[in-house]
Amino acid sequence: MTYPPSDWMPSATELSGKRIMVTGAGDGIGRAASLAYANAGAEVLLLGRTEAKLDRVYDEILAAGGPTPAVVPCNLATVSYDSLCALAQELGSAFDHLDGLLHNASLLGDRKPLTQTSANTWHEVMQVNVNAAFMLTQVLMPLLEQASSASVVFTSSGVGRRGKAFWGAYATSKFATEGMMQVLSDELAGISAIRVNSLNPGPVNTAMRRTAYPAEPPETNPTPEALMPMWVYLMSDASREVHGQALDAQPR
Numbered sequence: 001m002t003y004p005p006s007d008w009m010p011s012a013t014e015l016s017g018k019r020i021m022v023t024g025a026g027d028g029i030g031r032a033a034s035l036a037y038a039n040a041g042a043e044v045l046l047l048g049r050t051e052a053k054l055d056r057v058y059d060e061i062l063a064a065g066g067p068t069p070a071v072v073p074c075n076l077a078t079v080s081y082d083s084l085c086a087l088a089q090e091l092g093s094a095f096d097h098l099d100g101l102l103h104n105a106s107l108l109g110d111r112k113p114l115t116q117t118s119a120n121t122w123h124e125v126m127q128v129n130v131n132a133a134f135m136l137t138q139v140l141m142p143l144l145e146q147a148s149s150a151s152v153v154f155t156s157s158g159v160g161r162r163g164k165a166f167w168g169a170y171a172t173s174k175f176a177t178e179g180m181m182q183v184l185s186d187e188l189a190g191i192s193a194i195r196v197n198s199l200n201p202g203p204v205n206t207a208m209r210r211t212a213y214p215a216e217p218p219e220t221n222p223t224p225e226a227l228m229p230m231w232v233y234l235m236s237d238a239s240r241e242v243h244g245q246a247l248d249a250q251p252r
């Protein structure tokens with residue numbers, strides 16, 4: 001089974017009435033997903049570490065006529081569990097539910113042999129890519145439970161499904177991401193309306209890809225915008241039955 005079905009395209013109201021949080025919303029895939037969600041009618045909570053970038057996305061959404069988003073400045077490398085609890089409480093007093101959570105923010109870390117990867121880099125990559133996603137999911141679970149059908153999407157990678165030399169902490173963090181998706185989806189199956197999946201974007205022309213492959217002509221790969229139907233699909237009710245899947249946004 002491939003997702004979305006080959007003839008599926010989002011309508012202009014595909015996500016109307018939905019409220020979706022996107023991490024790493026200021027750039028790359030997170031920015032494109034935020035714009036696509038708003039374009040399909042969703043209210044987007046833009047979480048990221050660089051407020052100026054989030055403000056630009058906020059302005060772009062309003063300029064395109066989308067629902068007013070919210071900016072949530074948050075550095076996932078340094079955030080504590082307590083401050084994420086406080087954030088969830090703040091969101092809980094402003095909103096009665098959350099329909100979607102796209103875990104998108106990630107750090108690439110060093111492209112080096114594992115034996116030469118610094119402990120600091122290792123910890124920082126794990127903190128942003130794994131620990132923060134775990135903590136954020138946990139604190140937002142009560143709000144997700146209040147939605148009629150919420151979707152949690154973890155962003156994976158090809159090297160999170162098959163390890164490769166010199167992908168160090170990043171690849172290991174993406175294996176952990178897949179593991180977190182499998183554990184959570186299994187725990188929620190049959191007892192919750194929340195669905196949980198992972199999505200491997202495949203190669204996409206973003207700052208991260210250009211850093212990982214400096215010699216590759218950037219236009220080799222699609223823009224994030226070109227791939228967005230998949231991201232919208234996973235937040236739309238059209239994917240209600242999709243749960244516990246490790247998905248690919250591009251043919252592998």
Ligand code: NDP
Binds near residue numbers: 155201
């Ligand atoms: P980018 O590096 O272009 O964007 C990552 C975003 O995450 C940025 O907005 C960045 O913020 C944000 N971010 C990074 N660290 C933190 C932090 N500590 N706190 C909050 N936000 C943070 O990456 P992509 O768009 O390429 O990647 C998006 C996702 O897709 C990632 O999970 C990545 O692993 C995955 N992926 C990407 C592929 C690709 O080819 N591009 C391939 C496979 C997977 P800021 O704007 O401030 O830098």
